[in-house]
Amino acid sequence: MARPKTMRHLGGDRRGVAMLEFALSLPIVLAIGLYGIEISNLALANMKVSQIALALADNASRVGVDNGLAQQQLREFDINDVLQATRLQSNDLKLTTNGRITVSSLEESGGVQRIHWQRCLGLQKGADYDSSYGRTTIKGTTPSTADDTGAAYDPTAGTNTKTDGTDDSASHPGSVIKGGMGDPDSKVFAPKDSGVMFVEVNYKYVPVTGTWLLGNQRLHSVASFIVRDRRTFALVSNPSPAAKRSTCDLYTS
Known part of the structure; x- marks a missing residue:
């Protein structure tokens, strides 16, 4: 049994208090620090996704080749290039x-606004990742809207599928x-x-510390640029040697 003098000595001993306080507060400080890192990384990723959407829309609005008639002809090769x-x-x-x-x-x-063609890139699929604003549909089916799920998708929209010269x-x-x-509050319309070029990017955020802090986050960004020069809108050409079309029924990286 400890003597009374020893007990009084232990009662007045303050050594190790700072270490004990640090040990008790460490989980809180660590959680706050990790949360700050995660929020900063999320903000940076969101900015990058936005800039990528803007750059793609800008690039897609500029590409094409002179067709000899003072017009720019858009080719599948050009689309694949910007992708x-x-x-x-x-x-x-x-x-x-x-x-x-x-x-x-x-x-x-x-006087008619139309999605003439679409091209896609990326492995993710489903309502959170496929286009939220409409899609190209087979001629004669219901006009496409943001919530349209009934009309069949047409990957050949805006192209010539004939190989016999017609x-x-x-x-x-x-x-x-x-x-x-x-x-709804920021609709985009094509000029007369x-x-x-309307670009939509959906991205499944990859967290630094796992999903326990922020959960699963999907970043979404759109951008649009009016087409530069005098592009011919008749169709997307695909001269020989033909390039593979990056249509939206494909999920590739």
Whole structure:
């Protein structure tokens, strides 16, 4: 049994108090620090996704080749080129593995707004990753809207599927979009007899510390640019040697 003098000595001993306080507060300090790191990384990833969407829409609005008639002809090769640039730009995010990119050509003709063609890149699929604002549908089916799930998707929209020298692109006109593309408070419309490159990016955020702090986060960004130069909107050409079309029925990285 400890003597009274020893007990009084232990009662007045303050050595190790700082270490004990640090041990008790460490979980709280660590959690706050990790939360700050995660929030900062999320904000940075969101900014990158936004910039990637803007760069892709800008690039897609510029590409094309002179067809000899003072017009720019858009080719499948050009579309694949700008998608490849996006793939390289987003390599640190692994965007094409953890997300989905949709490029839509919103065009106006005769007072009608239409998604003439779409191209996609990315492995993720489902309502959270496929386009939220419409899709190209087979001619004669219900006009496409943001909540349209009944009309069949047409991967050949805006293209010529004939190989005998004839052109059947008119039979793949894409989808009429009533009210433009985009969220209700920020609809985008193509100018008269022109077009807009509308880009949608959906990304499954990869957290630094796991999902226990923020849960599963999906980043979403859209961007649009009016087409530069005098692009011909008749169809997307695919001269020999033909390039593989990055249609939205494919899920590739």
